[in-house]
Amino acid sequence: xxxxxxxxxxxLREVARRLGISxxxxxxxxxxxxxxxxxxxxxxxxxFADALRSSAFDEAGQPRTAEDAxxxxxxxxxxxAARHPLxxxxxxxxxxxxVAHDIGLAEDARAAFDVLRARLNAIRKRDDHTLDxxxxxxxxxxHGIASVVESEAMRHLNFSEDKARxxxxxxxxxxxxxxxEDRHA
Amino acid sequence: xxxxxxxxxxxLREVARRLGISxxxxxxxxxxxxxxxxxxxxxxxxxFADALRSSAFDEAGQPRTAEDAxxxxxxxxxxxAARHPLxxxxxxxxxxxxVAHDIGLAEDARAAFDVLRARLNAIRKRDDHTLDxxxxxxxxxxHGIASVVESEAMRHLNFSEDKARxxxxxxxxxxxxxxxEDRHA
DNA sequence: CCGATCGAGTTGACACTGTCAACCACGCAT
DNA sequence: ATGCGTGGTTGACAGTGTCAACTCGATCGG
Numbered sequence: 001x002x003x004x005x006x007x008x009x010x011x012l013r014e015v016a017r018r019l020g021i022s023x024x025x026x027x028x029x030x031x032x033x034x035x036x037x038x039x040x041x042x043x044x045x046x047x048f049a050d051a052l053r054s055s056a057f058d059e060a061g062q063p064r065t066a067e068d069a070x071x072x073x074x075x076x077x078x079x080x081a082a083r084h085p086l087x088x089x090x091x092x093x094x095x096x097x098x099v100a101h102d103i104g105l106a107e108d109a110r111a112a113f114d115v116l117r118a119r120l121n122a123i124r125k126r127d128d129h130t131l132d133x134x135x136x137x138x139x140x141x142x143h144g145i146a147s148v149v150e151s152e153a154m155r156h157l158n159f160s161e162d163k164a165r166x167x168x169x170x171x172x173x174x175x176x177x178x179x180x181e182d183r184h185a
Numbered sequence: 186x187x188x189x190x191x192x193x194x195x196x197l198r199e200v201a202r203r204l205g206i207s208x209x210x211x212x213x214x215x216x217x218x219x220x221x222x223x224x225x226x227x228x229x230x231x232x233f234a235d236a237l238r239s240s241a242f243d244e245a246g247q248p249r250t251a252e253d254a255x256x257x258x259x260x261x262x263x264x265x266a267a268r269h270p271l272x273x274x275x276x277x278x279x280x281x282x283x284v285a286h287d288i289g290l291a292e293d294a295r296a297a298f299d300v301l302r303a304r305l306n307a308i309r310k311r312d313d314h315t316l317d318x319x320x321x322x323x324x325x326x327x328h329g330i331a332s333v334v335e336s337e338a339m340r341h342l343n344f345s346e347d348k349a350r351x352x353x354x355x356x357x358x359x360x361x362x363x364x365x366e367d368r369h370a
Numbered sequence: 371c372c373g374a375t376c377g378a379g380t381t382g383a384c385a386c387t388g389t390c391a392a393c394c395a396c397g398c399a400t
Numbered sequence: 401a402t403g404c405g406t407g408g409t410t411g412a413c414a415g416t417g418t419c420a421a422c423t424c425g426a427t428c429g430g
Contacts, residue, residue, distance in 0.1 A: 144329020
């Protein structure tokens with residue numbers, strides 16, 4: 001339902017209708033529309049974190065090197081955002097419903113962020129206090145790319161399909177340079 | 186209204202009520218809620234582009250150097266997003282209403298993007314075909330920072346107020362390095 | 371075995387929304 | 401003078417989230 005028509009198209013009554021139950025039945029399971037929404041977001045976050053974690057292994061199930069795992073993480077992140085635009089928007093694109101804080105949604109988000117932090121830590125020569133700062137930079141940059149792609153901003157800016165793809169690769173390369181530059185020094 | 190309660194809190198009827206007119210009067214000026222919303226977004230885009238352009242001059246009204254103008258652009262961008270979180274979210278955080286395309290909203294967005302592209306072009310030694318790609322990278326990165334700040338994600342991730350500020354500066358420094366690195370070479 | 375309890379579903383109502391339709395009043399140009 | 405567009409009105413309709421009260425069946429303690 002969210003897929004066809006955006007977030008506002010999610011209606012508890014329509015959900016109930018499609019399930020063939022009364023319009024109040026959902027309230028026996030979720031105390032409000034926002035609680036349902038928050039639970040949906042939680043599932044997205046868990047699924048997303050799983051996807052990120054899986055990037056530590058290659059197709060054959062063999063563990064990747066730390067460097068490879070880090071690079072793959074970025075691609076898996078962007079791939080996930082591209083493949084599941086609605087889930088991605090739910091998690092990071094729209095403000096969480098107010099009840100999200102009450103039911104501890106932030107912890108699930110932290111789990112996803114910790115994957116990135118751990119990967120980043122694994123490729124550092126020495127650990128100083130900038131790990132969190134670097135991780136935040138990488139995340140915000142990758143997130144920026146993902147949300148630009150997801151918002152179709154590039155189509156609005158008259159980027160061709162090819163140029164848009166090139167722009168994503170270009171941006172990833174820039175971040176790659178930052179992340180790995182002190183290793184080449 | 187959007188400020189207190191999010192986008193969904195914008196109701197044409199409530200608007201009319203506050204204006205002391207009938208619930209149908211707004212329809213004489215906007216053919217639908219989405220058209221009103223799109224027009225609001227257009228104003229935001231124009232105001233935003235103006236703010237970006239103004240960053241070419243310092244407090245005394247004197248033009249900045251190209252390098253200075255480029256750096257200031259980034260800070261003005263982040264400052265605008267921080268000061269006008271709702272406007273920013275409207276422009277770049279939530280999907281545009283469908284009618285946005287019909288009334289040519291994309292052109293206003295392009296005007297803002299063109300400011301960045303022009304600034305970036307002014308500091309390049311040689312112009313090749315990567316200007317758009319670089320501009321898109323800078324924009325997506327800055328946008329990533331802005332939306333992370335705006336979403337209060339850092340509070341959810343247990344970043345202290347100070348650490349969050351530091352993270353923003355850190356990220357800006359990283360982008361700065363990329364943007365200016367070939368000039369120092 | 372029986373009655374209480376509780377989970378899950380029901381119907382009905384209420385206030386709210388966006389939108390369509392019809393109707394009305396005024397200013398202005400032909 | 402007349403016609404018409406502009407901005408305003410009221411009334412209706414379908415759809416929404418949510419509160420309240422009711423029902424029904426299973427499950428469990430005595």
